[in-house]
Amino acid sequence: MNFNIPCAVKGVGALLRDRILPEIGDNYAANMARMATSVLNISANWADNAAALRVAENAAIRALLGEAAGLAQGDLSDRLAEAAKSADPGLRVSELDAESHRLRLLLVESQAVLELRDDAAAREMDQRIWRLLEEIEMSRAPVE
Amino acid sequence: MEPRIAKYLAHRMPGASQIAVDELAQIYGGSSQQTYRLSARWTEYGEEIERRLILRRDAPAGLVVAERDLEFNVYKALEGQGIAIPRVYFLELDAQWLDRPFFIMDLCPGKPGNPFSADDPYDGHSEAIAREFWSILGRLAAIDHKAVGLESLRNGTANRLFWSLELDRWEALLSEQEAVIEPSIRGALRWLRRNPPPEPAKPAIVHGDYRSGNFLFTPDGRISAILDWEMCHVGDPIEDIVWATDPFWPITRHLPLEEGLACWEAASGIALDRAALDWWRLFAAVKASVIWNTAEASFISGQTSDMTIALSGIRAGHFHRKLVLKLMREKGAMG
Known part of the structure; x- marks a missing residue:
């Protein structure tokens, strides 16, 4: 099985950033979603090692x-x-x-x-x- | 939540009728408390009244452990003291109304500047705003906290050793929630205790989080409100000065330090002991590290899912631990 945590987390982050974030109208929620993508990316980069x-x-x-x-x-x-x-x-x-x-x-x-x-x-x-x-x-x- | 706020306003204003609350929106940026803006209208003594208000509610968890009524009491006490602050109306500690304690104050004109913006966060007014920033802080330092009823603040009855009292506080907070101990922060704490700073000329009201991002400014380049007083206490005024110049959000981007200090000295009437700045720089980095550690612990424990808090724990935590190490290296700790 090649599926791994960094791959999954980065994929979810990209989905959030590219598809979900542009659809959020509420300013507060949009900011939270934007920061969530950063948290996901950092976590993905930490996971492997x-x-x-x-x-x-x-x-x-x-x-x-x-x-x-x-x-x-x-x-x-x-x-x-x-x-x-x-x-x-x-x-x-x-x-x-x-x-x-x-x-x-x-x-x-x-x-x-x-x-x-x-x-x-x-x-x-x-x-x-x-x-x-x-x-x-x-x-x-x-x-x- | 709007009907619940309207019900609360009716409870607090028995003479008011036709109370309506709308345009409720949570404001991004408040991390220690949840901040909402709202519009309220009512009729009182035949007059129609409309107010744009801010509601600050305790967060389930946050960056710091805030005393619930502290910020409200500080705003009340500083009314008319020459400090730009919002007018406050109601403090409610009973959770029956909005699940957690909250208070209501005026929505002040203006907007916050983003301290992390690469461009001028103050729309071309950064130097003027920085000068006013230092002058307001100087005026705050000049106020006699006992005379305005703020003796109940942390350290409010002390006259000296504020540095030690604050170290005790932040070390205790760190010990409460540190899952994996950070020897660098512990080492810095020991260094600070072994090398105490000079005593301040006088005790002062310390905002506790006085920095870029925690005030509003108007299009004419004036500061309209100093906000976020949750960490207010009595102490050495240098604590706020150094916090404002911390490299994470340095006001010195907009005005050289010496010019800022001159504004502060003119407004406070206090001659600043510059020899103390170095000690407080390390203190500020340690204090910030503890705050970010609290943020990280709040997120890890599931007390909050606020992404501001999560990112603060990660990014800002690393930034300030690295700063602690840099300052310790400059002190010769690494040979």
């Missing part, structure tokens, strides 16, 4: 958490090391998002500790976390 993108993000966060474990102490160090060895629980987007949230919480916790330290290693790790956050944001940019 949604899982791959999240798997890559989670792996990149785990790698940094593993390195941060070496700089942290006590319980936090243990939890970071454990998270670095963990794996995604599945490939559903909802599962990957839940795992992302768990890993990001640890990233927030470790960064809050690192940024209060004055040594070069902590500063470098903090900066690497910020750079990863920038990469993640850019990779999730909406495309119409």
Whole structure:
């Protein structure tokens, strides 16, 4: 079966834009329909690599958490090391998002500790976390 | 809905008869509340009266959690204070009339400018409008909120640390509905707490969403009404100044910042501490990110199907998270 989500969603968006929108007389409804086509297009462009993108993000966060474990102490160090060895629980987007949230919480916790330290290693790790956050944001940019 | 509004008007105006409501139309653009324009006619003391009105009703869900009577109370309090605002008539909190709380006010002349338009959104009057925009904001900052009965606004009894109170508010809102935590926003929040701004010269009424797109202008190039006061509170007046210059809707497209600030200083009588602008720029980007996060959460949860809210969560959310990261990079966070 070749039918897939991006294809279906883009098709519905095109139908809305080309056939339905011109027939809507009410200004408010027409604006909603116009914006709905944008939402559909962005969603379609996100759908194909949604899982791959999240798997890559989670792996990149785990790698940094593993390195941060070496700089942290006590319980936090243990939890970071454990998270670095963990794996995604599945490939559903909802599962990957839940795992992302768990890993990001640890990233927030470790960064809050690192940024209060004055040594070069902590500063470098903090900066690497910020750079990863920038990469993640850019990779999730909406495309119409 | 027209008969229900007519019934409500009859309830509020017992001296009126032959009440008719028509030409009801929802206005595109209101996201925190549903906004309708309508025409109402009635006879009172033998006189036929016709009014073009606006009805603002709570949305099932929106961009921000608005206090229901806040906007109405602000409009009431600012009547006669030199701020262009619509006259308000009735506030109704009882859901029996229109399912959700609402209020009714005058339809002001003029139209909004689209801040995202590549052309002049103010029909050739952009510079004059920008000057008036800054002067009105200056006049707002000069008003004593206690003297006009707005002590009940958020932070209304505080005298200092407005930056901290506002950070607490936005961080709490974020924590309420963030499904996947954004470490960049959390990192920016921590930076803001570690590097507090100077205290304001005086507490001011802060509009909370003072920007291009939230006011009406008339063909002669004047601002006829400042709208959308749902996020009004008391705080540092720089919050509104920086919000207005945010790169998502910058009024500085139409007038250089320093000229705008000069208009603001002349109208407010306050010498602006420009050293504080930088802190509030990051704050504005964080605040906007929280608002878009709320929008996204409202849509995902099914509380709303409004496409403005969905697109705000997607496009504007990305824009402001990217801005937060850019500002943090400029502060050296990335080496």
